Amino acid sequence: MPPDPPAATRPAPPVLTVDDLRVAFPGAGEAVRCVSFTLRPGEVLALVGESGAGKSLTARALLGLTPREARVTGTIRLHGQPVTTDDLGHRISLVPQDSLAALSPVHRVGDQLALAALSLDPRLSRREARDSATAALRSVGLDTAQAAAYPHALSGGQRQRAVIAMATLGAPDVLVADEPTTALDPDVRAHILGLLRSTGATVLLVTHDLDVVRGHADRVAVMYGGRIAETGPAAAVLQDPRAPYTAALVGAVPTALTPHRSRLPVVPGDAPAPGEPASGCAFAPRCAYAEDACRTTVPALIRLPGDRELACPVRESV
Ligand SMILES: Nc1ncnc2c1ncn2[C@@H]1O[C@H](COP(=O)(O)OP(=O)(O)OP(=O)(O)O)[C@@H](O)[C@H]1O
Ligand SMILES: [Mg+2]
Incomplete structure (x- = not known):
């Protein structure tokens, strides 16, 4: 060793x-x-x-x-x-795909983030929740006017920034x-x-x-x-x-x-x-390199030099 x-x-x-x-x-x-x-x-x-x-x-x-x-x-x-x-x-926090669906249409963006901060940490005062929402929005380049806006008033890019800010509240790992x-x-x-x-x-x-x-x-x-x-x-x-x-x-x-x-x-x-195919490498039916063993044995993920891993014995040593 x-x-x-x-x-x-x-x-x-x-x-x-x-x-x-x-x-x-x-x-x-x-x-x-x-x-x-x-x-x-x-x-x-x-x-x-x-x-x-x-x-x-x-x-x-x-x-x-x-x-x-x-x-x-x-x-x-x-x-x-x-x-x-x-x-x-x-x-572990989700950055949603669809910011319009992820944000409530009837609440201002800043209020939504403050509520989210409170639900993550109910010990926060309202003031602290609001401050943490403002800081998160600022960190993604949204200002107080945008924080005071309703989601539909923001562009798609601004909304996506807002949901990233929301996802980073509470400093997730x-x-x-x-x-x-x-x-x-x-x-x-x-x-x-x-x-x-x-x-x-x-x-x-x-x-x-x-x-x-x-x-x-x-x-x-x-x-x-x-x-x-x-x-x-x-x-x-x-x-x-x-x-x-x-x-x-x-x-x-x-x-x-x-x-x-x-x-x-x-x-x-x-x-x-x-679940398909029942045996072997799933790519074998479409693979130009496939050998007989590929159709029967599921390839394990093997460590290669250069911080790489590969699940294909045929291409391990090329
Ligand atoms: N509720 C479900 N019931 C049965 N099969 C499902 C269900 N949800 C997903 N699957 C199947 O699981 C497989 C993987 O789905 P998944 O959504 O993870 O794919 P994906 O890689 O994210 O694809 P895409 O790029 O289209 O988003 C798909 O074949 C899908 O049909
Ligand atoms: Mg998908």
Whole structure:
């Protein structure tokens, strides 16, 4: 056994550790299958993959927000301790996708944040709750006039800033943002993502958009068929993808049918249904590298040099 590295070079312990997370629905198979990953302090981890890959279910499982019929198993730890229901929405906080739906139309933005601050910490005085709302709004560049406005009077970008401010109230350990900018124009989107990053929070960012991964994530976890196919530093994975699915994703040319230039390119073939295939690697039916063993054995996620992980024995040593 090599000796432990000196403390100064040892990576900081993760903020969040997800181990063997599974989400299954009665009558359907597992939509999320043995998903394990960590979030390191202050990093943005992008969770990427095509529609139905299990990204939202994974994100929602961290918040205890999976559909009632879902059976969720696995372990989620915050700073090494199992997550409790008190942590949900408090130490792990959601940045909603649709700011208009997330904010009440009949209350001023500042009042809503003050109420949210009070519900997070009922010991606060009204004055303290209001001050903490004002500070949170100011930190995302919204002033007192915008705090006094009703949500419909703000632009989409301003509203999204307000919901980010709301999510950061109470200084959560982890922000979970599921496609937080899909409704916004590309330039506003970049600004909002920059803002999310500038909060210094540890973020799980679910996205379809490889440009978002490239520009705003430290690491990426690529999901396919409910499993993680590959993880690693965002730039390295996009530049030198190892999982055949990631390679197809990065190399695929957007078609005329791709709704937006920077949206996830289309990989030929159909995505698997939850629980499919019953054996082997879920990508094997669409994979140019597939060997016989790929159709029978589910590949384990193996550590590679360069802080990477890969679930593909065929591409482990290329
Ligand atoms: N309530 C449910 N009952 C049965 N199956 C469900 C339910 N909710 C989600 N699923 C299935 O779980 C799979 C993963 O869903 P999820 O919403 O996590 O996908 P996603 O990766 O977020 O996709 P998208 O990019 O379209 O948002 C999908 O195949 C979906 O059909
Ligand atoms: Mg989703």
